Every structure is written in C-alpha cells, then in structure tokens.
Amino acid sequence: MSTYGTPGAGPRPGVTVHDPTTLPSDDNVDPYTFCVELAGSRWFLQKGKMIAYYGTIDFNGVGHGRLDRIVRTSFHSPLHASDWVVAEGTGRMLLADRAFDVNSYDLEEGNLTIRSGNLLAFQPSLSLKQSIVPGFLTLIGTGKFVAVSNGPVVFMEPPLRVDPQALVGWADCPSPCHHYDHGYMTGVLGGLRALTGLGGASGEEHQFEFVGAGTVLLQSSESLMPEQATGVTPQQAGVPGGGGSGAHGQGTGAPRLPGQLGDLQRRFGL
Amino acid sequence: MFRLQSSKVLAVEMTGDAVKAKNGSMVAYDGDMAFKKLTGGGDGIRGMVTRRLTGEQMTVMEVRGRGICWFADRASDINLVGLQGDTLSVESSNLLATDGGLRTGTVFTGLRGASQGNGLFTTTVEGHGQVAIMSDGPAVLLRVSPQYPLTVDPGAYVAHQGNLRRSLQSGVTFRTLLGEGGGEAFQMRFEGDGLVYVQPSERNTIGGDV
C-alpha cells in the first residue's frame, strides 16, 4: 500500500526509506540510531531518548506500581526513578541521543561498567548496579544494552592509561586505579599551575590506569555528556563517596568527579 | 544544482540563478555572488504574522551569482529533497536552503508555547526544485502507510511529505508516578501515506518526555 514516491520526487536516490518490515530488530539503523523490536517484551530506556515508533508501545516511569517486580529484579541501583522509563508492547521503536554514536553490546554471563551518562537502554534480563567508581554503573548478566559515545567507541586492551574524561567504560578487567604523572605535576609549569590554579586539570597529569586482561572503551571527549544521577551511596564507612567516618577529611563537600585533582596538590607538596 | 560536498556541507552550483538560504549559513564561495536579506515566512499577511511569531530565527537570505556557494550550519547533517509540484513540510529551524523558484510559507503548528519559544513552526515548501533540510545527525526516513501509522517525538521531528494527517497527542500512553516526570508528554502521530524525516536527537520542546 505504500505507493508514495513519484519518480524524481522525494529523497534523492540511494537514500533508504524504512518501514516496520525493513527496520532492523535490536540493531543499528545507522551509526546514530538504534531500533528495538518489542514483541510483548520490555526494555528500560533513559527518558527522552525515544525518537519514533511504529506499533503499540506503552511508556511507564520506573516506579510505576505495576512494574515493581521487574524493577526489583533489574534495578539494584537507587537510580532516580524519573530518569528511566520502561517501554513495553509490540512494535519497533527508534532510540537516539543528541546525534551521538550508538552501539549495542551483548553480555553473556558477563559484566561491563559504563559511565552513567552513556547508558541509553538495556534489557531487563540484565541487572544494573552502581559501580564502586563514582559516576559509573555496572551491568551484570546476559542480555543486550545500548550505549552512546561521542564519536565511535575505540576498544583498547590493557595495559593502558586513559584520560578520565575519555573513558566510556570497561569490561572484564579489574577496576582502574589512579595514575599521576609526577614529572608533569612537579615541573616548573605544573607547580605554577598548582599555585595559581590556572589551567585546571587535564588528562596529562592524571589518568586511570588499567592492567590485567579485558577491554577498555574510549571516546573522543573532553567535554562530558551530563552524568545521570547514580543515586546516593550508603552512608557507611569504607564506601567510596559514602561520606562515612572512613572518608579522609572530605567532609560534606560535593563528591569528587573522576578527573578532578582534588587534594592532589597537597599530596605532592605543591 | 544542489549536491552534498560532505554530509554536512551543501554545495550549490549557480549560473546566474538564485537560492534562498538560512541567513549566515554561507561558509565559502568562489566566483561572483551577491547577497540580499529577505524577510522570512513568505509573502503577504501570513508571512507577516509568521515573522512576528518567529522573530529573527526565520531570516532568510537570497544568494545570486555565478560559481559555487557552500552552505553549512552548526555542523548539522544535510538531506536533499527533490520536489516535483508536491509539498514538503519542514520544521522551520531545520530548513537550510531552497531553489529560488520554490514557494515557502510558515505556520505555527502547535504545542503550547509560541511565546515560550518552544513550540513548533512548520515551513511548507511547494513547487519544482530542490530543498536542503538539516538534521542533528543524519535523518532517518520513515514511511507511513495506512497499516503502519507512526508516532514521533516532537523534538526529533524534522520534516514530512506526502498525503499525511498529523496530530498531536498528549500523554496518552505515558504514565509516571505522581510528581515524577514533570508533566505531560506530547507525541506527534502521522497517518496516511507519505514519508517522515526524524533526526537522532531531540530539540528542547515541551513534549518529548519519553
């Protein structure tokens, strides 16, 4: 019945026109758009990322009473409920986020940790937990999820040192540790910057260091996508960012973001 | 003659003819070109009202000359559409350039908030010639047919053509906990027979909570 398309009119030749029969199922339409097929199934998505859909699909805020059970099994992170919706129904829906690159990942009894702002959608068969690294979320189990990145994701293997702002996430390898370039910090200019506060911090002074076996995901970004609230961490001694009695003098200050130098200068005696 | 120099740069070869383009979108040219400011929204009373509503956002320039003129705007992706007597409706802020001979007019198409600046203005382009429309990221073309109606987030809507009925739906399928979500979600529904262009990004509109 789709008779529209007079020869010579419409989009130029070579441009693909999609309909529900040609849209891919749980795959990319192009590098920036992902198509999810729903057949009575459900997906979790970040709010505001659905751009169009065919079929009959309901969107419910996480926390909607009827969804208590699924939320209980999939969300182990005290995520702010209003940031996520559950899509359920039958049809095909397109997901996209500010024209960033979109990629899907399949986990099989695996785990992957990702920057919270980069996670777009995931299947309820995966469970979502807060990473021990502030601002990151860990997905565990078997299933598919969709993540965005500024430019295509670059996959690297450890050993590797990464500018915190370029880090999208990592899989299978142990959590990263901080690495400070002592030479850069203590050089004349580094010292000058530490004294005057001019110039701020950049990836050349401080990196995340990855060792061991696994995969590290990178993007070209120094300007981060806004972070999604990962929720508060329990106020408990020994929990990073928890602000418990174990925290060393950070008091009630704002949680330090990865990439900030914080009390580094003091540690180097600058 | 419109062609894409890259996915984000439009090249127009001119031999004394004219194109209408978004003001300030010329990035380079060779040959001889003359520029003229046009007021947007088409002619007549409707155009005047439109100009009042849309303000400077709709300013259009006419470029006339011989040579090649290159257009681009904030690294938006560019999509070419050929018109043969039919009509293209395009979200006004997404229109980059049209052949000089095409007729344009603008209407306010809804969502509350003409005054808040987050409503939708749609420009209609009619006639025979080429149109360059912009999208944030490459546009996805979706076909609408009687058995496959389509629902679009207003923030991702770019353009449509064909025999389509467009309606705005508010919060029909979107439920949140009371106090969460901050209001209703608007969606745009298309029925009939035609094509819809959506972009992989969302403008800030009052709708689009999903």
Next chain:
Amino acid sequence: MPFREINSKVVEAAVVPGRRLFSQRGAMLAYRGEVAFTPSTTGGQGGLRSMIGRRVAGEDTPLMTVEGSGTVLFGHGGHHIQVIDLSGDTLYVEADRLLAFEGTLEQGTMFLGSQGGVMGMVRGQVSGQGLFTTTLKGHGSVAVMAHGGVIEIPVTPRRPVHVDPQAYVAHHGEVRNKLSTALGWRDMVGRGSGEAFQLELSGSGAVFVQASEEKL
C-alpha cells in the same frame, strides 16, 4: 605517517625515541608505553620571537611536548579531526585548532589579513579573532580539529575563494589573503559586526573550511 586515523574523531600516534610530537594540552585521550608529556611554552623551534608573537596575537595555546616510546590516542571534545601532510610547504592554521603535529615542523606566527591593511585591523578588533595565525612549515603531519569536519576547496589563480572567517580552518600553498566583502553582504550582516568581512584567498593552494560557523 605518525598519525593514523582510528575514526573521524580519534587519531593514533606512534611515539618513537628521537622524534617528538607537540600536542594541545588536554588532547591526550589514552596512551600505552613510556610516554612523557611536558608543558611547553615555546612549542616548536620558533624560539623567543614566535613566543612573543603568539603572546601578542593571543594565540598562546598551551602546547605539550610528547616524547618517549609508545602509542598515544589524541582527540578533543568530539571534534572531527583532519590530518594534513606537509611536504615542504606552509600551513596556516589558528593555534586553538591544532590537535597535534610533528616536531619536525617549524612553527611560527604570521599576520593574517596583512594585505587587507586597515580592513584587516578592523576585522581583528571587531570580531575578536586572532589577527595572527600559526604557521607550520616543512615536512611532517598535522592533525587539525574542526567542528563537523572540513571540506577542502582548491584555490586556483583564476578562481579565488571567499570564506566566512568563522568557518575558516586553515590553508596552504602560495595563497594571498585579504579581507573583502561581497555585494550586499555588509548590508545583510550589519556593518558593526565582525562578520561583515569575508576572507578572500587567491593564488594557488587549498583552503580548509569547516561545516559550521562556530569557533572552537
């Protein structure tokens, strides 16, 4: 070829002993191996004179020396990256668009729009853009950033090219530049604004133009 384009927004550079690179501060995304990043005010071999030149020009983008042995990924803010290879000629590029370049290139500063005389002064002051631009000369590669990627437009003696100063990225070759206006242009954009002028490039070479009027 020290720079390998991994994708449109990331380049990989091999760092080998004795061949240093310069990069913009903050451009390093990741590295492997023994690589040292050292802040550098002079950058290149331009020496004191070019340093003063840059200071005057406001082109004092902090550069780093990258030395050692390993692999470095460069990228910045999700901007598109264009690698330009120079074989003896000179590239004119605004300093804040430089992502990284080889140490074999000689760096300098040059007054852009000098043939424009008074008009050149007006442009620089009005639009707040650098009157000076960085020059890189010799044999080597340069990675340049642009918003939305660049197109390369050839400049030939019979076809000068006019460029919106906001969209101008770089040029190379035997190219003269001056500031000009097209018919109707100043009336359109308004006389008071810096955009009233266009950069006219003539001679033979090429100009790189980005798909946006936004400065980086």
